Amino acid sequence: MIRDQHLTAEEIVQKYHDAFSQNISEPRIERHITGVKKTELVHIWMRLNRSVFKEAIHHLFQFDESPHFAVMSGYDINDSIELIYHFSIYYGFRHKELSINFVVSLPKSDPTIETITDLFPGALISEQEKQEMLGVKVNGIPKDARVFISDDFPQGVYPWRRDETGPQTMVKNLHEVIQ
Amino acid sequence: MSQTTKTTYQLPIGPIHPALKEPVAFQFEIDGERIVDVSVALGHVHRGIEWAGTKRNPIQVLYLAERICGICSYCHPMAFSLAVERIAHIEVPEHAQYLRVIHGELERICSHILWAGVAAHEIGFDSVLFLTWEIREKLLDLTEYLTGNRVTKGITMIGGVRRDITPDMYPKIRETLEYLKGHFEKLRHVFLDDKTFIMRSKGCGILTKEDALQLAAVGPTARASGVKKDVRLDQGYFAYGDLDFDYVTPDVLTGEVNGDVYDRIIVRLLEVKQSISLIEQCLEQMPSGPIVSEPKVAKLLAKLKTANGEGIGRMEAPRGEVFHYVKMNANEHVYSWKVRAPTYSNILPWIPMLKEQQIADIPIVAASTDPCMSCTNRVLMVEHKQTKTFDKEALHQRCVEKTRRLHL
Numbered sequence: 001m002i003r004d005q006h007l008t009a010e011e012i013v014q015k016y017h018d019a020f021s022q023n024i025s026e027p028r029i030e031r032h033i034t035g036v037k038k039t040e041l042v043h044i045w046m047r048l049n050r051s052v053f054k055e056a057i058h059h060l061f062q063f064d065e066s067p068h069f070a071v072m073s074g075y076d077i078n079d080s081i082e083l084i085y086h087f088s089i090y091y092g093f094r095h096k097e098l099s100i101n102f103v104v105s106l107p108k109s110d111p112t113i114e115t116i117t118d119l120f121p122g123a124l125i126s127e128q129e130k131q132e133m134l135g136v137k138v139n140g141i142p143k144d145a146r147v148f149i150s151d152d153f154p155q156g157v158y159p160w161r162r163d164e165t166g167p168q169t170m171v172k173n174l175h176e177v178i179q
Numbered sequence: 180m181s182q183t184t185k186t187t188y189q190l191p192i193g194p195i196h197p198a199l200k201e202p203v204a205f206q207f208e209i210d211g212e213r214i215v216d217v218s219v220a221l222g223h224v225h226r227g228i229e230w231a232g233t234k235r236n237p238i239q240v241l242y243l244a245e246r247i248c249g250i251c252s253y254c255h256p257m258a259f260s261l262a263v264e265r266i267a268h269i270e271v272p273e274h275a276q277y278l279r280v281i282h283g284e285l286e287r288i289c290s291h292i293l294w295a296g297v298a299a300h301e302i303g304f305d306s307v308l309f310l311t312w313e314i315r316e317k318l319l320d321l322t323e324y325l326t327g328n329r330v331t332k333g334i335t336m337i338g339g340v341r342r343d344i345t346p347d348m349y350p351k352i353r354e355t356l357e358y359l360k361g362h363f364e365k366l367r368h369v370f371l372d373d374k375t376f377i378m379r380s381k382g383c384g385i386l387t388k389e390d391a392l393q394l395a396a397v398g399p400t401a402r403a404s405g406v407k408k409d410v411r412l413d414q415g416y417f418a419y420g421d422l423d424f425d426y427v428t429p430d431v432l433t434g435e436v437n438g439d440v441y442d443r444i445i446v447r448l449l450e451v452k453q454s455i456s457l458i459e460q461c462l463e464q465m466p467s468g469p470i471v472s473e474p475k476v477a478k479l480l481a482k483l484k485t486a487n488g489e490g491i492g493r494m495e496a497p498r499g500e501v502f503h504y505v506k507m508n509a510n511e512h513v514y515s516w517k518v519r520a521p522t523y524s525n526i527l528p529w530i531p532m533l534k535e536q537q538i539a540d541i542p543i544v545a546a547s548t549d550p551c552m553s554c555t556n557r558v559l560m561v562e563h564k565q566t567k568t569f570d571k572e573a574l575h576q577r578c579v580e581k582t583r584r585l586h587l
Contacts, residue, residue, distance in 0.1 A: 030490075032265060032416075036273055036466055039420025043265075043491060066392045068408065070493075071523065073504035075515035084504060086491065088413070092406070095420060097413035099491060122395030122527055125221075148222035159230055160515075167230075175574070 003064050006096050009042045012063060016046060020056055023049035026103075043099040053104050054114045057085065060100065061119075064089035067100075069120040072127065074134050076162045081106045081134050083113065106136060108163075115140040133160040187215050190538070194223045198542035200297065201551070209538065217533045219526055232516040237263050237483050237505075238476060240513055241335050244503075247518060248551055249330055250293065253286045254496035255503070255518065256335035261416065261492030262505040263337050267483055274468035275339035276418040277461045281352075282326070282334055283417070283494070284454040284461075288359070289318045290497035291447045291454075294549045295370065298444065301542040302379045307369055314362050321355040324348070337479060339471030349462055356455050363452060370444050380440035384532040384544035387438055394527040398499020399446040400548045402428050404438035410495040417494075422460045424453055440547040447549075485509055496521055498549045522551045 007015070009029045016024050030043040048056050060067040070086040085102045106113060115138050116123050127138045128147040135158035149159070159167045187210045194202040202223035208216040228247055232240045237259075244256040257279065264271060271279075296311030319329045325344060326332040334340050344352070370376055386396065391404035401408050407426040411419040427449045429435070429442035436442065473479040487509040493502050499521030506515040525548040532544050 030265065034271075034416055035276060035418040035421040036464070037421045039415035041414040041416060045489075068392075069395045070500070070502050071504075071517065071519035073515065073517035075506060084489075086502065086504065091408045091413040092426070094412045095415050097410075099414070099493070101491065120395065121393050122524065125523060125526060146222075148225045150222060159227065 003066075003090065003092075006090050006093065007063060009044050009098055012044060012098065012100070013046070015062070016056065016059065019059060020048075020052050023052040024056070025049075039095055041095070041097075041099075043101065045101045045103065047103045047105070050104055050106065050113065053102075054116070056102065057087075057116055058119060060087060060089065067120075069116075069123050069126075070099075072123070072130055074130050074136070074160065076134065076160060076166075079108050081108060081111050081136055083130060083134075083136065085116070111136040112139055114138070115142070117142055132158070134158055135161060135165060185210070192541060194220075198301070199545065203550070205533075205541070205545075207533075207538075207541075212537050212539075214533055214536050214538070214541075217530055219529060221526065229516050229518055232513055234512060236480060236511050237337060237507070237513055238480060240516065241337070242333075244518070245331055245333065245335070248520065250290050250551065251286065251496045251498070251501065251520070252331045253282050253334065254494055254501045255520075257283070258492035258494045258496075258501045258503040259505065259516070259518075260335055260337050261494065262490040262503045263483065263486070263492075263507070265490035265492070266488045266505060266507050267337075267486035269338045269472050269482075271339055272468045272470065272472060273418070273466045274343075275470050275472075277465050278340045278344055278470060279417045280419060280422070281344060281458050281461050282332070282340070284457045285318065285322060285325070286332075287454045287497045288451050289315060289322065290549070291451050292318065292366075294447060294497075294546075295366065295444075297549075298440075298543065298546055299370075301546045302375070304375065310362075310369070311366070314359065314366070317355055317358055321352065324351055336471050337483070338473050339469070341471070343470045344465075352458065352462065356458060359451075359455060363448075363455075367448055370448060371441075376444075377441065379540075379543060380444060380547075382437070382439050382441075383540050384440045384536060384547050385438050386528050386532050388436070390528060390531045391438070394531075395524050396499075396528045397521045397524045398495070398497070398549075399427075399443055399450065400499065400525050400528060402426065403436075403442040403446045405430070405436035408500075410493050410500050414493065418461065421464060422457055424457060427453060440543055443547045483507070484511055489515075498522060498551060499525065520551060522548070525550065 013027045024046055026047040028045040032041050068088045068091055070088060073084040075082055083104045087100045088097050090096045090098055113136060115127060124143060125147055127141050130136050131138055132146050132149045156165060157167055158165050187208050190207040190209050193199050193204040204220040206218045207214050228243060232243055240259060241256040244259045245252045247255045292311050292315045296308040299307035323329045326334045326342060334342060386404045388405045391401045391406050405428055409426055412426060427446050429445045432445050486507045489506040491504050493500055501521060502519035504517040505513060508514045536544055
């Protein structure tokens with residue numbers, strides 16, 4: 001079982017570099033020490049180029065046959081939307097788990113990304129949420145519908161956006177929103 | 180002879196339904212009494228908390244995070260706090276890390292006992308519900324003794340906790356734990372040996388290990404299907420790395436994993452026992468030191484204003500992994516905040532659990548993941564189509580009237 005062979009964070013980052021070279025940038029390994037016994041926990045961060053995004057996520061299966069998908073985060077910054085995919089591998093082994101976080105930048109002119117639900121069916125709600133909150137388009141999503149926002153919420157308003165498509169005007173006049 | 184065609188029919192349950200404790204809408208496709216398919220609709224109590232967090236400074240967000248969920252009122256601010264501490268490079272004193280474990284485990288016991296009561300109620304066993312409520316009352320008394328509050332604890336601070344637990348408080352804690360141990364056997368007997376419980380829960384609402392892994396289930400829901408996943412052990416945050424405990428899966432007790440409702444009961448009951456042991460270990464091994472890295476809030480805020488970067492905070496809440504992502508950009512307010520409560524990950528596993536079950540099993544199967552919709556639904560104000568329109572003044576007037584009525 002590949003799950004039993006635990007690579008270190010450095011080895012994983014190196015393997016990503018070997019496989020994707022310049023398409024991986026800003027690798028960062030965070031180490032935190034806790035408790036009297038000084039237990040260490042490790043978080044890995046990497047920025048992915050959108051062109052290799054799907055392949056890079058698929059690469060996780062080389063280290064662990066069942067990586068865990070935690071959630072996707074995301075925010076609007078200047079002309080791009082940043083999505084962060086949070087995974088963990090080697091869970092089930094005490095103090096061996098590694099959190100792996102991939103950041104992908106999407107330009108606002110073309111905020112599209114491929115679905116990962118074929119690899120992680122549990123990612124569906126996360127992808128739906130990013131579509132409705134940030135206005136990104138997830139290509140190939142199996143259920144292209146709203147999940148948290150009701151169907152009568154106006155189209156084209158994305159609550160987590162900080163630009164003109166954001167909810168700022170609605171928030172200032174909440175009483176006017178109720179029809 | 181006339182021929183009849185057998186067709187399925189649709190059964191909507193929720194968003195408000197006596198079988199559900201919180202709003203969520205199920206649409207079932209039913210054949211006779213058998214569930215053929217199910218879809219779940221969410222969002223009925225979405226309050227825009229993540230968005231509201233980006234209008235506040237990190238300390239204000241703690242109090243907002245505490246109000247995400249009434250039961251996990253400790254896990255959410257604490258996971259947020261972990262993320263912020265990692266961004267701002269704040270070291271938490273060892274003593275505070277032990278106190279954090281005690282509060283976390285106390286919350287787990289309260290939550291699991293509450294769940295046990297709700298599960299009993301869902302199968303119509305209300306006398307057990309009141310037994311669990313009696314036990315929980317003692318635990319809430321202890322929570323109040325330690326934090327000053329019974330539900331919304333207000334104990335979290337970035338860099339530590341807000342109140343100390345001194346050795347003179349240990350006897351009261353130990354007394355409550357002894358009381359709990361005394362009643363644990365009674366609870367175990369009712370839940371695991373009672374014929375009605377076994378008949379209603381064994382073989383019911385099965386989640387296979389494959390489905391649990393594929394659908395990213397977390398917490399007791401995943402562990403009951405044999406997935407060893409517990410953030411306390413996987414990544415020893417707080418002082419969990421110092422303590423002696425192991426993954427709880429149902430085979431520890433029965434030697435097999437079925438992934439049914441019965442197994443989820445086993446996991447939660449064993450975790451109550453484990454939490455008692457963890458609190459006792461903390462009391463025995465408690466190191467001395469300060470309870471917070473920076474007691475002056477103004478000074479802490481000034482430091483947080485310069486923090487720049489992103490971080491994640493993960494901790495094992497009673498229902499599974501709580502995940503907070505925070506981004507700060509050297510500004511007063513938090514730039515981005517994502518809250519992933521455990522129920523968020525345990526929604527999709529409901530579908531394989533409910534398929535092929537009977538209508539009568541819907542309440543207990545739905546309750547068996549210990550869902551918390553307020554945790555899951557968060558985001559923005561919703562535009563409702565109402566037949567009657569209230570303007571701002573009318574709504575305000577109604578608020579004033581209600582407040583006056585309550586004061587009488």
